[in-house]
Amino acid sequence: MKRFAALFSAIDSTTRTNEKVLAMADYFRDADPHDAAWAVHVLSGERPKRLVPARRLAAWAIEEAGIPEWLFEEGYHAVGDLAETISLVLPPARRESDMPLHHWIEDRLLALAGQSDDVQRQAVGEAWQELSGVERFLWNKLITGGFRVGVSRLLVIRALSKMSGIDDATLTHRLTGHWHPDAAAFSALVAADTADADVSRPYPFFLAYALEHELESLGNAGEWQVEWKWDGIRAQLLHRRGQRFLWSRGEESVADRFPELADAAALLPPGTALDGEILPWVDERPLPFAELQRRIGRTKLTPKILREVPVVLLAYDILELDARDLRADPLSERRRALESVLRFSGDVPLRISPIIPAADWGAVRSAHGRARDMLAEGLMLKRRDSAYGVGRRKGAWWKWKVAPHTVDAVMIYAQAGHGRRASLHTDYTFAVWQDGQLVPFAKAYSGLTDVEIRALDSWIRKNTTEKFGPVRSVKPEQVFELAFEGIQRSPRHKSGIAVRFPRILRWRTDKPAAEADSLETLHGLLEKFG
Amino acid sequence: MLLRPTDRGLFCEAGNFYVDPWQPVDRAVITHAHGDHARWGSRSYLGSREGERVMRTRLGEQAHIRCVDFGEVVTLDGVRVSLHPAGHILGSAQVRIEHQGEVCVVSGDYKTEPDDTCSAFEPVRCHTFVTESTFGLPIFRWDPQHEVMAEVRDWWAGNRDAGRSSILFAYALGKAQRVLSALRGADIGPIVTHGAVERLTRDYRDSGVAMPDTIYAGAEPRGRDWKGALIVAPPSAAGSPWLRRFGASSTAFASGWMRIRGARRRRSLDRGFVLSDHVDWPALLAAIDATGAECVWVTHGYREPVVRWLRDTGREARSVASQWEGEDDASELDATELSAEDAAAQP
Ligand SMILES: [Zn+2]
Ligand SMILES: [Zn+2]
Numbered sequence: 022m023k024r025f026a027a028l029f030s031a032i033d034s035t036t037r038t039n040e041k042v043l044a045m046a047d048y049f050r051d052a053d054p055h056d057a058a059w060a061v062h063v064l065s066g067e068r069p070k071r072l073v074p075a076r077r078l079a080a081w082a083i084e085e086a087g088i089p090e091w092l093f094e095e096g097y098h099a100v101g102d103l104a105e106t107i108s109l110v111l112p113p114a115r116r117e118s119d120m121p122l123h124h125w126i127e128d129r130l131l132a133l134a135g136q137s138d139d140v141q142r143q144a145v146g147e148a149w150q151e152l153s154g155v156e157r158f159l160w161n162k163l164i165t166g167g168f169r170v171g172v173s174r175l176l177v178i179r180a181l182s183k184m185s186g187i188d189d190a191t192l193t194h195r196l197t198g199h200w201h202p203d204a205a206a207f208s209a210l211v212a213a214d215t216a217d218a219d220v221s222r223p224y225p226f227f228l229a230y231a232l233e234h235e236l237e238s239l240g241n242a243g244e245w246q247v248e249w250k251w252d253g254i255r256a257q258l259l260h261r262r263g264q265r266f267l268w269s270r271g272e273e274s275v276a277d278r279f280p281e282l283a284d285a286a287a288l289l290p291p292g293t294a295l296d297g298e299i300l301p302w303v304d305e306r307p308l309p310f311a312e313l314q315r316r317i318g319r320t321k322l323t324p325k326i327l328r329e330v331p332v333v334l335l336a337y338d339i340l341e342l343d344a345r346d347l348r349a350d351p352l353s354e355r356r357r358a359l360e361s362v363l364r365f366s367g368d369v370p371l372r373i374s375p376i377i378p379a380a381d382w383g384a385v386r387s388a389h390g391r392a393r394d395m396l397a398e399g400l401m402l403k404r405r406d407s408a409y410g411v412g413r414r415k416g417a418w419w420k421w422k423v424a425p426h427t428v429d430a431v432m433i434y435a436q437a438g439h440g441r442r443a444s445l446h447t448d449y450t451f452a453v454w455q456d457g458q459l460v461p462f463a464k465a466y467s468g469l470t471d472v473e474i475r476a477l478d479s480w481i482r483k484n485t486t487e488k489f490g491p492v493r494s495v496k497p498e499q500v501f502e503l504a505f506e507g508i509q510r511s512p513r514h515k516s517g518i519a520v521r522f523p524r525i526l527r528w529r530t531d532k533p534a535a536e537a538d539s540l541e542t543l544h545g546l547l548e549k550f551g
Numbered sequence: 552m553l554l555r556p557t558d559r560g561l562f563c564e565a566g567n568f569y570v571d572p573w574q575p576v577d578r579a580v581i582t583h584a585h586g587d588h589a590r591w592g593s594r595s596y597l598g599s600r601e602g603e604r605v606m607r608t609r610l611g612e613q614a615h616i617r618c619v620d621f622g623e624v625v626t627l628d629g630v631r632v633s634l635h636p637a638g639h640i641l642g643s644a645q646v647r648i649e650h651q652g653e654v655c656v657v658s659g660d661y662k663t664e665p666d667d668t669c670s671a672f673e674p675v676r677c678h679t680f681v682t683e684s685t686f687g688l689p690i691f692r693w694d695p696q697h698e699v700m701a702e703v704r705d706w707w708a709g710n711r712d713a714g715r716s717s718i719l720f721a722y723a724l725g726k727a728q729r730v731l732s733a734l735r736g737a738d739i740g741p742i743v744t745h746g747a748v749e750r751l752t753r754d755y756r757d758s759g760v761a762m763p764d765t766i767y768a769g770a771e772p773r774g775r776d777w778k779g780a781l782i783v784a785p786p787s788a789a790g791s792p793w794l795r796r797f798g799a800s801s802t803a804f805a806s807g808w809m810r811i812r813g814a815r816r817r818r819s820l821d822r823g824f825v826l827s828d829h830v831d832w833p834a835l836l837a838a839i840d841a842t843g844a845e846c847v848w849v850t851h852g853y854r855e856p857v858v859r860w861l862r863d864t865g866r867e868a869r870s871v872a873s874q875w876e877g878e879d880d881a882s883e884l885d886a887t888e889l890s891a892e893d894a895a896a897q898p
Contacts, residue, residue: 033812033816034820034821034822035821036819086689088689089863091859092688092689092856092859092860093689095688095853095856096688096689096690099688099690099811099853100690100811100812100813101813102812102813105811105812106690109689109690109691109692109810109811110689110690113692158812445817
């Protein structure tokens with residue numbers, strides 16, 4: 022654990038990407054493979070299932086520290102991170118140990134599963150007495166399941182590549198899907214022999230960048246394949262050696278959620294991998310995304326919900342055929358292969374995402390104007406000669422989204438952020454007018470610059486009207502332009518509506534609160550697009 | 552009650568003087584030379600002899616300052632006033648005020664862990680104790696200075712091996728000299744100072760505090776190679792063009808606030824060393840206990856939590872506002888920083 026804590030400190034104490042990668046590569050080179058496996062796991066954002074709720078952990082720490090709960094809360098406000106607050110209020114460690122990382126995770130942390138409250142309390146208390154400083158903080162982070170250290174999966178892969186000499190794409194592929202962190206898995210991960218392929222493993226999804234320039238800058242329209250950008254769940258459907266798999270972009274297996282798609286995979290030739298979008302689909306049209314959410318939200322898939330919200334996979338691409346990796350082939354050839362494979366009729370829920378005929382950029386623009394009517398989020402532009410790459414790479418694929426909805430809203434609550442932004446107020450609640458009252462309708466975190474965040478933070482501190490826990494009520498004076506992607510009815514919200522992906526576009530310092538939008542405006546959008 | 556909070560600071564009516572007033576007054580008793588305690592412009596000051604040099608640097612050579620030894624009693628309009636070491640920075644004092652059998656002690660800023668740059672804190676018995684609370688939360692607990700300084704030396708050695716300079720931010724008055732003092736005899740160097748630090752370090756030397764040799768950065772030719780050097784600068788120099796001359800470097804800040812990860816990350820520092828000139832939570836409570844005070848006034852920092860804790864544990868306590876706090880007390884206010892380069896010593 023000390024070695025891992027040193028790695029964490031090294032990563033945490035530099036803002037330079039290169040140094041983070043170097044520190045990780047050094048660690049992977051020296052560490053016991055079993056430890057390295059867990060390090061890969063947690064650093065790339067995977068985490069052990071949360072075994073003890075954070076609040077209970079805090080309650081135990083309060084007991085150990087011999088302080089009242091309110092005093093712990095004061096500490097939490099100053100620190101902004103629960104796991105860190107716990108590690109700081111606890112009395113110093115009594116007998117330090119240096120057990121390996123995998124011991125801490127497997128024998129100490131995972132061992133908490135299914136234990137009674139008392140046993141967990143005892144075990145956690147003992148761990149606290151053996152750990153100090155950063156190690157104790159990391160232990161708390163592992164237990165509470167929120168491990169953000171400023172490295173991404175991408176950087177972990179770069180470090181692994183540096184250490185093993187194996188290229189990023191192979192490593193990414195090996196890390197996709199089910200990957201159990203043990204010594205054998207780590208050795209296989211960095212093994213020189215790359216002719217492996219776990220049957221269940223999907224390919225890393227190739228992602229598009231948002232279009233930045235005029236269409237004309239892309240050259241000749243004829244070199245591009247234009248499709249709708251559907252608003253569903255991006256997924257890969259695999260049929261390999263008699264087994265069927267359905268993976269979402271978060272690399273979660275969703276075969277259980279969509280049994281009709283998993284069943285249909287059997288109709289594909291063995292050794293096939295499709296990339297597409299899961300959409301709720303009735304009468305050859307998508308339903309609003311909210312319907313899909315309703316279905317996902319059900320713990321049990323009743324015949325009723327299956328009937329009300331049937332789904333299809335609208336395939337964009339074929340990545341593997343006859344067990345051959347097609348990703349390096351040009352898109353135009355993959356498209357031909359896709360069309361030859363998906364020749365089903367009738368009830369089979371596998372379709373091809375249609376190509377929008379677009380002889381020139383004018384036609385593309387007019388299609389973009391129709392996207393909302395199609396319940397699409399916009400257009401996808403893919404070079405006909407493009408390979409299916411790894412991750413996000415500029416140039417070959419672009420997404421051109423329809424402009425988001427926008428509304429001017431008043432900030433009414435603020436809350437301190439976490440991690441890097443702890444003790445700065447970075448989480449805001451916004452409201453719109455209704456009958457002279459402000460009704461909260463959205464929370465947003467992102468969109469302001471660091472300078473704006475600091476300015477707003479000091480305004481918040483000076484204009485707080487009330488504090489409840491970490492949340493402050495502020496004078497309703499600041500207006501922000503918010504953007505969001507979708508809007509739907511929601512009886513759970515006071516405003517009766519819920520918006521998707523709200524974010525701050527601009528701080529409207531020019532606008533008085535009285536001129537912010539009203540709930541009526543939002544209801545108008547709901548009528549049109551909800 | 553001997554003292555009364557006013558909008559100029561704590562006022563002793565019977566003795567007709569203020570303690571650490573933040574606006575000009577006739578008679579000011581000063582705990583120490585930090586900008587939030589020693590304000591410029593009063594008619595006369597009373598302070599400790601130990602702190603005379605640094606007080607003059609802060610208040611001006613013309614200021615009318617009467618200096619007394621620790622423990623020496625001065626009578627002001629019949630009120631007995633004496634100063635006692637606070638262990639915070641050179642010359643820092645607690646003010647003991649006695650009148651008609653009632654004793655009140657104003658702590659100023661203080662720490663109970665001794666260091667070589669100032670007289671060690673002495674507990675003083677009193678009826679009313681006015682305490683600071685800069686780090687008055689249980690999340691604040693300090694490791695001993697020698698452990699922290701070992702970390703500083705390791706950090707410097709790592710940077711030297713990597714061909715980098717080490718830039719350590721520390722408050723120009725007090726913290727910088729404490730760090731320098733603790734580096735005496737260490738296999739480290741050269742030690743380079745920013746102008747603001749250099750000037751006050753000279754004051755420390757003149758006051759008889761042992762300091763290692765330092766090089767004033769401003770006196771060195773441009774383009775000098777600083778690899779392996781330790782540069783001590785005030786926090787206000789962070790991110791300024793002044794740092795460019797040092798080439799590839801690692802930055803660190805020595806402060807109690809570095810106990811909080813977010814505080815370090817927000818400043819984009821490579822390292823944070825938890826080294827404070829204020830008491831931590833256990834030391835704060837112990838110091839309050841040691842005074843035997845029936846009543847505790849809490850000022851300057853986390854006032855409300857400390858007051859509530861004291862009341863919950865059966866003591867009389869009240870919160871006393873000072874001008875130098877509010878929500879943004881995350882920086883130990885230090886006037887030298889405001890004019891760091893102006894104050895640069897002439898070589
Ligand atoms: Zn001070
Ligand atoms: Zn102070």
